Amino acid sequence: MIEKAEKELNKLLNGNKNFINGTLTKKNMSLETLNKYAFHQEPYACILTCSDSRVVPEIIFDCGIGELFVIRVAGMTLGANVIESMEYAVKKLEIPLLILLGHDDCGVMKYAKEHYPEPSEYFPSLLKSVYPVLDLKEDISCHNFFSRQHTIWVEDYILKHSVIINKAVKQNKLLIAKCHFNHATGLVDIID
Numbered sequence: 001m002i003e004k005a006e007k008e009l010n011k012l013l014n015g016n017k018n019f020i021n022g023t024l025t026k027k028n029m030s031l032e033t034l035n036k037y038a039f040h041q042e043p044y045a046c047i048l049t050c051s052d053s054r055v056v057p058e059i060i061f062d063c064g065i066g067e068l069f070v071i072r073v074a075g076m077t078l079g080a081n082v083i084e085s086m087e088y089a090v091k092k093l094e095i096p097l098l099i100l101l102g103h104d105d106c107g108v109m110k111y112a113k114e115h116y117p118e119p120s121e122y123f124p125s126l127l128k129s130v131y132p133v134l135d136l137k138e139d140i141s142c143h144n145f146f147s148r149q150h151t152i153w154v155e156d157y158i159l160k161h162s163v164i165i166n167k168a169v170k171q172n173k174l175l176i177a178k179c180h181f182n183h184a185t186g187l188v189d190i191i192d
Contacts, residue, residue: 005096005175008044012099013188015062020186028064036066043069046089048154049101050076050108055181057101060188069095075108076100076150077129078157087164090174098165098174101188102151103181109146132157144180148191151178 018024046069047057057063057070069089073082089095111123112130119127133146133153155178159166168174178191 001096001173008097012061016188018062019060024062033065045097046095047099055103075126077126090168091164098176100151100154101179102147104144104183106147
């Protein structure tokens with residue numbers, strides 16, 4: 001399964017090159033494709049990313065209908081419903097690849113830094129999900145570095161709090177790829 005996941009990751013990264021180069025294939029974006037998947041789905045990757053309107057996985061990876069199982073939430077923050085959505089993708093849809101996709105200029109990261117360490121009256125669940133990164137006491141003066149560190153923290157949190165995902169990783173049924181989207185270049189790179 002890991003070989004399949006690596007193949008799918010490479011396909012997505014090549015699709016990102018299409019996006020950057022302006023050579024999108026516009027495949028699988030028709031009613032015909034939708035009808036093909038009218039009563040089932042077979043996505044090959046699950047992507048957890050931000051709700052930010054500039055981060056659209058289907059476009060930046062040059063994908064169409066039926067290819068990606070996308071979970072979008074402000075700041076790529078975590079809650080029970082988000083984790084269970086990923087678990088559904090892994091357990092029920094048997095997706096071999098989970099991409100955690102952070103991005104530049106994240107409003108949630110900016111807001112968290114502005115209100116740290118005191119919780120704000122607004123958006124307490126979002127802040128609760130990003131404050132642990134700030135609690136690490138690393139020098140996180142750059143929002144984009146903060147976003148990358150948050151992506152790393154998200155993977156760690158998921159592995160500690162999801163038996164389904166942790167087991168799939170240990171059994172080589174799931175590959176988790178930590179990625180970051182650069183708005184200036186359009187590039188998606190892998191975070192080590």
